[in-house]
Amino acid sequence: MPWRLSRLHAAPRAQWRPSQDKFTTRQLRPGPRYRSTSSQHQIDNQTNQLNRPNYNPNNEESLSDLGHKIVSDYAHLRPKYEIPKLPIVLAHGLLGFDELHLLPGNFLPGIAYWRGIREAYESHGIPCITTAVPRTASISERAQVLMDQISSKLPTSKDGKGREVNIIAHSMGGLDARYMISRLCPSPDLFRIRSLTTIATPHRGSSAADMLFRDIGPDLLPHIYRLLSRMKIDYGAFSQLTTKYMYEHFNRVVPNHPEVKYFSYGASATPHLFSAFRISHGLMDVIEGPNDGLVSVRSSKWGEYRGTLMGITHLDLINWTNRIKLLAGRLGLIEQTFNAQAFYLAVAEGLAKEGF
Incomplete structure (x- = not known):
């Protein structure tokens, strides 16, 4: 058993609480809108209810609350999909990009974050915009x-x-979009956001991030921050993905916009022996329950929860499926239950049915 898990198993299995580790976090900048004390009190009450865990780790039935289980609904592409009225904006997660070129110039094709997703939209006549924000900057900067x-x-x-738009965001991109909608308040003369669909977004933080900061420790952390600063690398994102930060700061000051419809999806998988998510998945499974290796199902839920994609990891969700797994599926050695392009086309179709 990995030492992280053995340490967790040795601890009392009490009601789960967000991490109480003490580490430096960047405060969110105050938003442009004024709120009265009474309205802010109402927001605090609402977000407290949203953030409190709704399951007991000792209750197996509560831990397995996955909502609608999506097993093979998106295994194959269909010839036609309903087209939404509004264009779709794709917002990437931590360490993400629009298109990455390993060499200067265009000698080699670029690597897309949304692998094949934009092309799938374009082939079905769905207007799509991809964005690129600072990879590791704070939520407010992104x-x-x-x-x-x-x-x-x-x-x-x-x-x-x-114009009006729909936003579909993966991972941390959902937090960027929520902050933009709630705190930056784009002028209607620029654009209006009608819906936000988040996919495996850590709305309540990630215990994997908690463990990272716990392992680094408060003594070493300032030295790492200074080193990153000298290398001109942003580091604001990392501490903002912890359960403590999301619970005590972000969700208290970033309420939902009443004119925006919020949808969400989560994912649950059991990584194979050589998966990069094997250790983090085991840790999170003990603390938070079902997860995709980086984000738990519970943390993914926000607004109208549309279901849990079963057997899908955090990178599978953006079509970065392991090549060996893909080959095995094509050879018929394993059953293919998920096609990322089919999933995102179905998400767009769902928005069309909502009138967006």
Whole structure:
């Protein structure tokens, strides 16, 4: 048993609480809108209810609350999908990018974060915009760049006013989008967001991030931050993905916008022996329950939860499936139960049925 898990098993299995580790976190910048004390009190009460764990780790039935289990609904592409009225903006997660070129120039094809997803949308006539924000910057910094990119890439409507959009976000991209919607408040003259669909977004943080900071320790952490600063590498994102930060800071000051519809999906998988997610998955399974290796199902739930993708890891969700697994599926050695392009086309179709 890995030492991290043995240490967790040795601890009393009490009601789970967000991490109480003491480490430096960047405070979110105050938003532009004024709120009265009474309205802020209501928001605090709402977010407290949203953030409190709704299951007991000692209760197996509660731990396995996966909602609608999605097993093979998106195994294959269909010839036709309903097309949403509004364009889709894709927002990437931590360490993400739009397209990455390993060599200068265009000698080699770039590596896309949304592997084949944008092409699937375009082939079905769905307008799609991909964005690229600072990979490891704080949520507020990433959200500002996200807003600027949507504004610059989205063409204005015929009447000269801003257009309406749907946002689909993977992982941390969902937090960027929530902050942009709630705190930056894009002007209607720029664009208006009608819906936000988050996919494996850590709305309540990740215990994997908690363990990372616990292992580093408060003495070593300032030295690492100074080193990253000298290397001109942003580090604001890391501490903001902990359960403590999301519980005590982010969700208290980033309420849902009443005019935006929120949807979410989660994923649950059991990584194979050589998977990069094997250790983190085992840790999170003990603390938070079913997870995709980086984000738990419980943390993924926000707004209208549309289901849990079974047997899917955090990278499978953006079509970064292990090549050996893909080959085994094509040879018929294992059953293919998930096609990322089919999933995202179905998400777009769901938005179309909602009138978006």
